[in-house]
Amino acid sequence: MNDMINLSRRSFIKSTALVAGGLVVAFSIPQAKRFMGVANAAEAMPLPAPNAFLRIGADDSITVMLAHSEMGQGVWTTLPMLIADELDADWSKVKVEHAPAAPAYIHTAYGIQITGGSSTTWSEFDRYRQAGALTRALLLQAAAKQWNVPVAGLRTENGAVINGKKKLTYGQLVETASQLETPTSVTLKKPEQWKFIGKATKRLDSAEKINGTAKFGQDVQFDGLKVAMVARSPVFGTKLKSVDDSAARQVPGVIKVVKVPTGVAVIAEYYWAAKQGREALKLAWDLDGHDKPDSAALLKQYQALAQQPGVQAAKAGDIASASKQAKHTITAEYVLPYLSHAPMEPLNCAVKISDQGCDIWTGTQMQTTDQAAAAKILGLKPDQVKIHTQFLGGGFGRRANPRADFVSEAVEVAKAAGLPVKTVWSREDDVKGGFYRPMFVHRATVALDQQGKPLAWQQTLVGQSIIKGTPFEGVMIKDGIDATSVEGVADSPYVKGTANHQVHLHSVQSDVPVLWWRSVGHSHSGFVMESLIDELAHASKQDPLAYRRQLLKDHPRHLAALNLAADKAGWGKPLPSGVFRGIAVHESFGSYVAQVAEVSVKEGEVKVHRVVVAIDCGLAVNPDGVKAQMESSVAYALGAALSSEISFKDGQVVQSNFHDYQVLRMKDMPKVDVHIVASKEKMGGVGEPGVPPLAPAVANAVFAATGKRIRRLPIGDQLA
Amino acid sequence: MKLNINGKETDLNVSDDMPILWAIRDVAGMTGTKFGCGMAQCGACTVHLDGQAIRSCVTPVSAAVGKKITTIEAMQEDKVGQAVQAAWQQIDVVQCGYCQSGQIMSATSLLKQNPTPSDADIDAAMSGNICRCGTYQRIRTAIHEAAAKLA
Ligand code: FES
Numbered sequence A: 001m002n003d004m005i006n007l008s009r010r011s012f013i014k015s016t017a018l019v020a021g022g023l024v025v026a027f028s029i030p031q032a033k034r035f036m037g038v039a040n041a042a043e044a045m046p047l048p049a050p051n052a053f054l055r056i057g058a059d060d061s062i063t064v065m066l067a068h069s070e071m072g073q074g075v076w077t078t079l080p081m082l083i084a085d086e087l088d089a090d091w092s093k094v095k096v097e098h099a100p101a102a103p104a105y106i107h108t109a110y111g112i113q114i115t116g117g118s119s120t121t122w123s124e125f126d127r128y129r130q131a132g133a134l135t136r137a138l139l140l141q142a143a144a145k146q147w148n149v150p151v152a153g154l155r156t157e158n159g160a161v162i163n164g165k166k167k168l169t170y171g172q173l174v175e176t177a178s179q180l181e182t183p184t185s186v187t188l189k190k191p192e193q194w195k196f197i198g199k200a201t202k203r204l205d206s207a208e209k210i211n212g213t214a215k216f217g218q219d220v221q222f223d224g225l226k227v228a229m230v231a232r233s234p235v236f237g238t239k240l241k242s243v244d245d246s247a248a249r250q251v252p253g254v255i256k257v258v259k260v261p262t263g264v265a266v267i268a269e270y271y272w273a274a275k276q277g278r279e280a281l282k283l284a285w286d287l288d289g290h291d292k293p294d295s296a297a298l299l300k301q302y303q304a305l306a307q308q309p310g311v312q313a314a315k316a317g318d319i320a321s322a323s324k325q326a327k328h329t330i331t332a333e334y335v336l337p338y339l340s341h342a343p344m345e346p347l348n349c350a351v352k353i354s355d356q357g358c359d360i361w362t363g364t365q366m367q368t369t370d371q372a373a374a375a376k377i378l379g380l381k382p383d384q385v386k387i388h389t390q391f392l393g394g395g396f397g398r399r400a401n402p403r404a405d406f407v408s409e410a411v412e413v414a415k416a417a418g419l420p421v422k423t424v425w426s427r428e429d430d431v432k433g434g435f436y437r438p439m440f441v442h443r444a445t446v447a448l449d450q451q452g453k454p455l456a457w458q459q460t461l462v463g464q465s466i467i468k469g470t471p472f473e474g475v476m477i478k479d480g481i482d483a484t485s486v487e488g489v490a491d492s493p494y495v496k497g498t499a500n501h502q503v504h505l506h507s508v509q510s511d512v513p514v515l516w517w518r519s520v521g522h523s524h525s526g527f528v529m530e531s532l533i534d535e536l537a538h539a540s541k542q543d544p545l546a547y548r549r550q551l552l553k554d555h556p557r558h559l560a561a562l563n564l565a566a567d568k569a570g571w572g573k574p575l576p577s578g579v580f581r582g583i584a585v586h587e588s589f590g591s592y593v594a595q596v597a598e599v600s601v602k603e604g605e606v607k608v609h610r611v612v613v614a615i616d617c618g619l620a621v622n623p624d625g626v627k628a629q630m631e632s633s634v635a636y637a638l639g640a641a642l643s644s645e646i647s648f649k650d651g652q653v654v655q656s657n658f659h660d661y662q663v664l665r666m667k668d669m670p671k672v673d674v675h676i677v678a679s680k681e682k683m684g685g686v687g688e689p690g691v692p693p694l695a696p697a698v699a700n701a702v703f704a705a706t707g708k709r710i711r712r713l714p715i716g717d718q719l720a
Numbered sequence B: 001m002k003l004n005i006n007g008k009e010t011d012l013n014v015s016d017d018m019p020i021l022w023a024i025r026d027v028a029g030m031t032g033t034k035f036g037c038g039m040a041q042c043g044a045c046t047v048h049l050d051g052q053a054i055r056s057c058v059t060p061v062s063a064a065v066g067k068k069i070t071t072i073e074a075m076q077e078d079k080v081g082q083a084v085q086a087a088w089q090q091i092d093v094v095q096c097g098y099c100q101s102g103q104i105m106s107a108t109s110l111l112k113q114n115p116t117p118s119d120a121d122i123d124a125a126m127s128g129n130i131c132r133c134g135t136y137q138r139i140r141t142a143i144h145e146a147a148a149k150l151a
């Protein structure tokens, strides 16, 4: 990672130009790997000018352009740290902006502009450091030219080039630097030279987020911008039959009522009028003969499918003959509900269409996808659509939609209204609006030998595919298997470590829209695998930690996390009376996370007192950011494990707001202790990998406390 | 309708039943106060009405006539608010930040009524404020920190 990087080979320097406000260093790196099915996006779109990661102002300001969205995970701080280290920047002069949607900002691995898959830091680790290093080299050359001395005698420090007692700040060098040729190679620093990377660093977006000035999509306002709310069908996949909007139009503040493909939009001066106007609509939907999902019926259907062969996702050896040697055979069925992301900021998107094109202000995790969708609706070229990414009031996957749902709808509304409009969702719209973590049923049969080692492992998964029907289908579904459905099972070290195994998948068709929810397939597979392992340990009368250590003996990164968590939690040591431990370890997004939950159960109520977390994510660029993401993951996953569920009755979503779609609150927040494995291994992500082990760690502790095995989430009132 | 927002008499052309939240955000154009649920379930819209933390999404403007509305935008001028904001920065509480205006308004109100809250007091006062990013542990620490600084 500290080698001389030959930019002429690895990178392609596009231009160096002086633009308004300073020096722009621009380059892009050829895509290493593209799997999202839009491989030609970069080639197909013209390059914007300027194409940039970094801007130095004559006032010494250093503006870092983020190719990724800040949604709480801290990239607003982490990516600037990468640049600052290579640039020897004055940290107090660093400013940050979201980049526009443009080919320069295409993900280095995924081929589209996306913030997802817990990938920002590792995927930008080279690119942002190179941007910093390249700029520093240019500034050194500029100083050498200004002083008429060789570069070799100069050094950089805290935002300035230094020559003995003389000093030129970066801002003073901008003009000269802009006239120079960009270097074709740079040497990146060695880890021992880093001042920022690897050190706990305070967030750069803290001040504006505590005084109310941070701008989220919801906060976008300008003269002439109206507010819209859309009435959507109560049953997914059904269409509007008729609308009587006469009362709605009478509501003071309502400007227009228009039809859009997703329903009927009420456009008003402000939210309150739009909401009242929408309530006054008389709507009829074409529900006759349409499939109406019902949770009880879905469960029966999934359970039946789980006992039939599906599409094969993994296979080795011979299950049937191996099972004959079994000492014990365990069969278990696990059930996980649909889940809503429920980001704190309800969805919204402001759109202004003009003669030149279209401007969109929103919090999105997928800029180029939204851009392409808007362009298609309006008959524009993608570069005529400008995406102004605002802070995201949470994403968790909901703002990364291959179908660009809320952006497309907002564009349709603005187009139909002929006005600049911000489409706003209520919380009810969000909870009822679909794009859920799909419901899943897993059925597993594991045959154990005398020592409790798995001889044969058969597992069948039933659930909707997230990818099917999206533009990513061509690349992300192989041989009928959506990799995101079976991740964490088909590639599980337990399954692959069992000589005879078989994983099958049924991808159920439904009109219920589904999407990736923080940790995607691992959000169900982590729970199932780590609960099952606990069942196997119990069946073979072994300590759950010792049992895992044995099965994972050839998986050093799993073991490192497991051992660190167990050690810090004092596994095996006495606990206060009534408190019990559960443990789990799971790899996802390239990181390995183990958790020990300390739980008590009183009168059917589960109380989680403490969760000890250990993570091996390779290099932790901002260790405090890693800790924050582990705390966040525990809270997000615990709320879901204890109480969140989207269910259907007569085709309609039962839940509507936070009173019945319950999430974690302060009173249920456990103490979270986070430990980072000192690791020189490959970097992984941190936004999601803390989620999968939480539910099984808690459920395993519940088993230790009560002897009741939790095979269905949420835990809800199962212990009552 | 005349409303006193952060010490300023403000004349807003709104109907009696409009929630304070929307009057502040959409009509007065002050966007620091957030919308999260619209039914007193999440606390994102918390403001102070004569010093009491209220959910502005369910409180009509008519209830604020003759009273003082205080929002996040005024916390920098409030001694307790300042201490809370400083503690928030010191502990690096925020993540996405969307809930934090409401968290700070609730925490400030708590500390004004109870300068040395216990964990149980914090649970009771803060459980109406949802944070989907799960910053609760740091909020708890920051409230204790602010209490210590103010003592
Ligand atoms: S928006 Fe008022 S409590 Fe949620």
Ligand code: FES
Pocket (backbone or CB within 6 Å): A072, A344, A393, A394, B094, B095, B096, B097, B098, B099, B100, B130, B131, B132, B133, B134, B135
């Ligand atoms: S910081 Fe994101 S919801 Fe609280």
